[in-house]
Amino acid sequence: MNDDNNEGKKIPILKPSDFFFLQKLLRTMRSPKSKFDSREFAEKGEDYLFNYVKKNNVGPIDQGRRNFLKGLVIGVAAVTVIGIIPGIREIVPPTVSISGFPKSLILASDGSPLKASSIPVNNPLVMIFEYPLKSEPNFILNLGDSSGKPMAIPSATVTIPQTGKTYTFPGGVGPNKSIVSYSARCQHLGCVPPYIHFYPPSYMTSAQLSAPSPDTLTAAALLAAKTSKAPAVIHCDCHGSTYDPYHGAAVLTGPTERPLPTVLLEWDSSSDYLYATGDIGVATYPLGSNGIPSKDPKEDLDESEFGSPVGDKTEISTLTVFGKSS
Template sequence: MMIVLSAGAAAAGALKGVVQNIIAPVSGLTSFPTLTIVNSSGLPLNTTDLKVNNPVITIFYYPLQDDPNFLLRLGDSSNMDIKINSTEVVIPANGNTFTSPDGVGPHGSVVAFSAICQHLGCVPPIIHYYPPSAKNEISDLPSNASSPAYIHCGCHGSTYDPYRGAAVTTGPTARPLPNVILDYDPTLDNYKVKSMVGPTIYGKPNDLEGGTPFPTGTTTTPIVLLGSGV
């Protein structure tokens, strides 16, 4: 089911989350599971469950129970869906690149990224999505920043562009957020998560280790709301 936590409660667990991601136990999976994302009623998530540019922090866990990921329905400054196209994303740390997935859903506007900052592992609510209405609250955003909105980490100022595969906009991070690959069923208007691409999730030996697997037979992962976002 959907779980709603206050920003204060989430903040209290943030440091613990950082430590867990720095010193992660080595256990995990041999392959990526395919899980259906479910809503507050435990039913498969529909597009209407997602608000365009929602400032409320919306996450789900994948591929392990310890791995939070942002779930975003992106739009413009008028809160109209924007189709997100696949793009080549540079990893500044090593110069390598990867191809981000297209947005999914009826408007191609739904995307998902790891919610663990790639700099030092800070987690929500310290890192969260700033919608177009709150973009100016990111004080260290460069003047030439052109995306409608950003993911920003309040620990040390790292900023990511969710419209371009969570590419690095400002450091100190030298790695984009790992991208989550979603699968959309237009007939049922349902969303599944099936894999990840990009750099390894922060603090892990690889995406499938360093945490607790879902119980055997698990087929769903619920969305979780953390406070009110910005």
């Protein structure tokens, strides 16, 4: 600082900032709160002095300004945190809910619209489409009598054994009024195809009693079909529940206490296309605490964690059952 070569120039003996620093240092050293220990200074030398200056904040940058700067930086940090807050929404999973049932065109497995008249009568292959949400499978069936002729399915009243209440099944659609669609999720414990599937009339024989899983019929199912004059049934191989597809998938045998929900179909006679437009009957998932389903299948939609909506198109996938005989 004191440069000896610069005698000609007028240089200040002490810079103002150094002067203030010394003044502050001296004040701090005299103060009884932070007394400067000269004995320790003698022992430890300049290390003690430097530590002392640092400890008592008598540094060259004055404390107030430093705190102000610190405040500004903490301000930027706080603003950054505020910026992250909307990002926290990332951890909230989006709930999938659709306000109503979509009208979905049913597509064949090759992606082109499914023609109603092209659905085989009493098809032993399982045809499934997802509706109204993905992961909600539904059968589509073209029902016929035991000779394989399409059969008009009339409207019917379906009873829910669990609650004793009833609803009206609207009947079949299509050129022969023979096409129906039901949820493919068993109302007993939720088994899905291939465990639950349609048994065409040609399979309603005692030979099926000893067929391997998932194609085993029970004697009770055969008997119940005979008594209610159903040419064919939907049967679940998990626990033996049986449904009557000719009468709105009403319960034929337990353990199920609920019929399969019906998917409402709309047939466009000019294009021969089929549309799914809604569900009736019971909700696919019994959400009540007592396992009693709502009669309003719409309740599935609000609460659904069961998948994303299928949108305005849904594609058929086909599954082979009766592996050995077909």
